[in-house]
Amino acid sequence: MSDLHDLCKFAQRPVAAKAVEELQFYLKSGIPATYTIEEAYNYTHNIEDEPLTTTTPLHLICTHVPQDIDEAESKVVESMVEMLLEYGAGWCLTDVNNETPGCILIRRGLKRLPIYNQIVAAGIRAELLLRKVSEYDMEVISDTEEVDHERFGDEVPQLVEDKEPLVTAAPKIEKDDAPDAPSQNQESYLQTKLEYRDNALVTKDRQDGVMMSWETDLMRLGCDSLFKGSVVDGEVDSDINVLNIGFGMGIIDTMINEKNPTKHYICEAHPDVLKKLRDDGWYEKPNVVILEGRWQDQLDTLLSSGNTFFNGIYYDTYSEHYLDMLELFDFVVGLLKPHGVFSFFNGLGADRQVIYEVYKQLVEIDLSNYGLECKFTEIEVPKSTLEEKVGSEDSKSVWDDIKRSYWSCPVYYHPEARFIDV
Template sequence: MSDLHDLCKFPNRPINNEYLDQLKYYLESGIPSTYTIEEAYNYTNNIETEPTSTTTPLHLICTHLPKEVSNEKQEIVNSMVSTLFEYGAGWSLIDINNDTPGCILIKRDLKSNPIYDLIVDAGVRAELLLRKVSEYDMEIIEDDEENELYKQFEQEEEQEVVPELVKEEQAEVDDAPDAPSQNQESYLNSKLEYVDNALITKDRKDGVMMSWESNIMKLGCDTLKKGSFIEPNELDSEVNILNIGFGMGIIDTMIQNEIPLTKHYICEAHPDVLKKLKEDGWYDRSNVVILEGRWQDKLNEILSNGNLFFNGIYYDTFSEHYSDMLDLFDIVVGLLKPHGIFSFFNGLGADRQVIYDVYKKLVDLDLSNYGLDCKFTEVEVPKSTLIQNDKSVWDDVKRSYWSCPIYYHPEIKYID
């Protein structure tokens, strides 16, 4: 352990400006803000093996921050964290306990501490920056510092745990890029099976959809129903609803039962799910239109025709990334009626609360660029929801896609 690491454990009290001054001294002297305890230990003991965990100064601050501090001392700690981020600290690097700095604060019941917001904001900035630099060929940049910064972000991105997937946990060691949970083409070519109130990939047992989501689907249905009204008491003369991703048909059944429909469009690409749709008679319903294929193709066709608009659009797919959702936003603004509402199953980073909070802010920011307003309703997920017959719903499923106690339900419409 180095002097920098000792400093971030707040060994002496009170916490005063000397801590901030000393931190700046170390960083200005060239010690990386991401310098880990593991690296310091290896250096001291002449060990050449690369460490497998990354306990950084930010982790130590989150671990040793007193639970009760005065406003003045809190401001000093806030400045220390901000300084670390200015020098490139990683907001989502994981320590030996597989915890990010934000995870540590949550475990210590310090989620309300201002440092947590600083970490979430850093995550949002990092995502936006990485998204931006990926648009350019960085080889044309000649400045050594900028090249080094880009390399640093590339390295951080490799170590970060951001799961840019809807209904997707962070990648496991055996999850190759072409695995069904990672790659849409592989998913569409994989076999699915409906078992015990769940839809899973047959070979790998990846959870695609589960019956515990019913309460969440009810939220989605109720939200879409609001778009059926031009005014609070004035029902639209033509009510068209679109659901992207049938899965187990939970929300589609609710839409049929609870919304005064003109047409109910279901876009689904997986052959096994389409087979289920046929077996269950969805193709025979007079007010249902099945769009067979990827939404990227089918919705662009509708958009090109320019004669169909929706009161409500719901999105709930598997093995798609947030970048796919950004593409969907481009289409939604062209298909949604002025009083229409868009929503989606919000599983963005839902295997880690801090990641979930980062995506909450990202979604809000991104949708505002389209002239859309996103309001989140926070709903507690009862522990009993994920326990059935005294066992976890994940017991027979290889990959879980949910571990957060609160669900952020999105309701999206045009800004008034």
């Protein structure tokens, strides 16, 4: 097994085509593409627990691919990565440093390499395949069955120094990630008390960031996009209707209302936010229509009525996931005017850049299936969002009073979707 891991460390230069043949031999011999150095370590030390971290061959390739790799060597490495992915290598497994293979390439400044795009493409395929599997309630059989150590045992090396043993305890589910956490479960979120601050809306007890003022520039982009849908053949539509799903701090809704559309619809479900809307006088604004409740119910009513259509639709909710957005797309195509624009706060996977880019391409694919073309504008996010939370008086991080950051990407991909034939 040491040969497999050493092969992925590129100790010999140049990286030759023989490496592909050797890798194929190991994989065809039954060694899983996800077999890790931690599993090898546990075997050599007679540790029966499953390791907590997963440093796979793909992690090793991304860690050791030469900075000065030439074109011929790059082709070899691409073939190795392709083969590992074909044999089930995990594109988003994390290692002892909580890094995916793509994260390692980004940290090393090697995002330009073709293998980075291979990893992103693998993420897209995995997401699309997972949806199909879920549709038919199929059981997925893992490809990480036990390695035949009787056959390969003599080759398993001591991979980690004894003075720093690997953590082998079973991973615990953090409350932040539990299925019933407010950030993961909408029913739980709607029952959670919220608190408005000067620069944020947070869950009162947990201090989860629901919305924050650093998003203001991103909201302005969204507002501007919505009103692009009010122009028809160079002329302004006589009846401009705009829908925003998720009021939050009211940042984008304030911007929308300043543009004085014919009708400004706001869909909001959380009782504390609805109270904020009432206290701030939104119910009394003559051109504002408040839709109280979940958008799944409210938009269904609008669609059934058949007499309300929008120049712009914006979506920005909390505790919902991408599968919820896929359901939203059904309503968007039914409620959007032919020249209208759909946009949303694009925080999909934004706590990890490689996943953020996977979702960017997924959105393009999925919206195209609905007859919508999505184009993205890249803008830099405020530097304060990239500062780690330290909690000191001189800290410049926006996350200091927030439970944890929900953003770590240097660039924001602002989406703007229109019907393809417009």
